[in-house]
Amino acid sequence: MPSDHSETGLELRTVSIRLGGQELLAVDLVIAPGEIVTLMGPSGSGKSSLLGHICGTLPAQFDVSGQVVLNGRSLDGCPPQDRHVGILFQDDLLFPHLSVGGNLAFALPASVKGKAKRRMLVENALKNADMDGFADRDPATLSGGQRARVALLRVLLSEPCALLLDEPFSKLDSELRGQFRSFVFEQCRKNRLPTLMVTHDPEDGSAAGGRVINLA
Structure with a gap:
């Protein structure tokens, strides 16, 4: 933050x-x-x-x-x-055209430079949410609980x-x-x-x- x-x-x-x-x-x-x-x-x-x-x-x-x-x-x-100010709604509002990692990277501030660093932040966030290895997944393949976690992680990554x-x-x-x-x-x-x-x-x-x- x-x-x-x-x-x-x-x-x-x-x-x-x-x-x-x-x-x-x-x-x-x-x-x-x-x-x-x-x-x-x-x-x-x-x-x-x-x-x-x-x-x-x-x-x-x-x-x-x-x-x-x-x-x-x-x-x-x-x-x-x-x-x-971050806000989490009852609908997860994940972007269907982006991967899980793409959804999370979208929220990262512009001040976070470099593809490798941005990827690392995304993967660390997923690991902390017990979703290690999910970065390349299609959001459509996630369960309701997993989609909800990704939505929260996206808010948190926006700092x-x-x-x-x-x-x-x-x-x-x-x-x-x-x-x-x-x-x-x-x-x-x-x-x-x-x-x-x-x-x-x-x-x-x-x-x-x-x-x-x-x-x-």
């Missing part, structure tokens, strides 16, 4: 999101490095809108006040690619300073869900990523072991 001497985590300073004059969500929150905070609430309560705002992809028709700060730097007005989880476990069966959930949370803590997870499943929040915020 990019080094930052002021590693203070992700701060949502009195963030309020409105649509058509109606407030969807209001939150004031600090997420420390390596901490996982769970956000729960019914559909339409603004959970995914908040993630979009943090990423910089929220449509212009939403009215937002407050401030998003990551490691002491305000993200307000920054384009998405400059925010160093985010914070991670957002948007229902990332909802399409996995119960066994895979537990395994992948443990792997995701382990990576969040290992990489000291302040993590905000949106979910409908109370078991996800329990497994994360951190604060759970329930929206009305």
Whole structure:
């Protein structure tokens, strides 16, 4: 991850999101490095809108006040690619025309130079995920759990300073869900990523072991 001497985590300073004059969500929150905070609430309560705002992809028709700060730097007005915020969705969104290794290499920062070095980073990531030797595989040949792991590895290789989880476990069966959930949370803590997870499943929040915020 990019080094930052002021590693203070992700701060949502009195963030309020409105649509058509109606407030969807209001939150004031600090997420420390390596901490996982769970956000729960019914559909339409603004959970995914908040993630979009943090990423910089929220449509212009939403009215937002407050401030998003990551490691002491305000993200307000920054384009998405400059925010160093990773997001993992419920769909893996792997590129079908690229190999597993190609999918992962796509996420590497441009500052990582040299084909050999980029290949080494990809192979090391796969090895750490118990997928050694998968670099040349077609994503279509992977199981659901393997595809989910590759999707997470791709996010991590982009060197985010914070991670957002948007229902990332909802399409996995119960066994895979537990395994992948443990792997995701382990990576969040290992990489000291302040993590905000949106979910409908109370078991996800329990497994994360951190604060759970329930929206009305």
